[in-house]
Amino acid sequence: MAEDAQEPEINDEDMVAQTQNGDPRAFDALVRKYSSRLYGLVYNMTSNHEDTNDLLQDVFSKAYRSIKGFRGKSSFYTWLHTIATNTTINFLKKRSRGFQLSLDDIDSHVQFDPEFIELTSAHDARRDIDLKEMQQKLNEAMMKLSNDHRAVVTMFDIQGMPHAEIAKILKVSEGTVRSRLFYAHRQLQSYLQEFLTT
């Protein structure tokens, strides 16, 4: 039953072609397919829900306006992620330093995640890990990274993209992606020492 209820996987190339031929419903299908994933990308780079919502609207508007020029040299997925990353980085360059974190709720399913159970059991018994506190600290640590470093950490560690895909989206070499990850992890390690098992 659950499988029957699942929406069939849409083909990006078909949807792009239909949009280019003037069918806006095809673009709606692409918005439905990618909004959640792109939300994660933008949200983890901004740490602010309202900014993420506005940026995501801009990203899809830009994509819709320029989709006629999309020739399929890269996949639609890469093309859309490039628009999202560039739009977000440009926004972050202009955003004032005094912004407030406005975070989404953490899904309570995290407590059943084997890695979370492992983390909490290995953690100092004197003090329970508070989810909200951990979220706050994680986001603060992320915001201490440079925009470029945060982008690779978001794509690799949080979204699970391979190095090659990140390199295509950011238009840099795989070596650069690996190097940025190395320095970002080193910085994060010092900020998040209290949550790390030694």
Next chain:
Amino acid sequence: MNPDIHKLLRFKRYEHPTPDYFERFLDEFHERQRADLLKQSALKLMWERMVDLMPSMRIPRLAYAGVAAMALILSAVILSSQQGETMAPASLALNAPTPVINTAPLARQVMHLPDSSRSDFPPHYVLESRPVSYESPYSF
């Protein structure tokens, strides 16, 4: 790669908006699209439609050049004719004979030119250095 940092960051996957957010997101996207469309000026829309329409009309490329050249020539002709109309009264006034009002006694003013010049040049008199014609002035 630091495995501990990687594990910790993976927990950020659990931060996400409420489930109905993405349905509302699509509605908001449609609203913004409509608002953007209304913002576009009528002229821009007309231009876009014209550009979209052009390829379907199958007009040969040279025809565009021809039409553009014709429009250019036509506008040049209209402009030059308008300039001609505005210049005409001034030029006519320049060519028109200037009426001479003579108040001095005729005997003192008239100077006869030498006979040799009569055969070569049309006869004329000079009244106080101003040439006048043979025609008798109507004011006399």
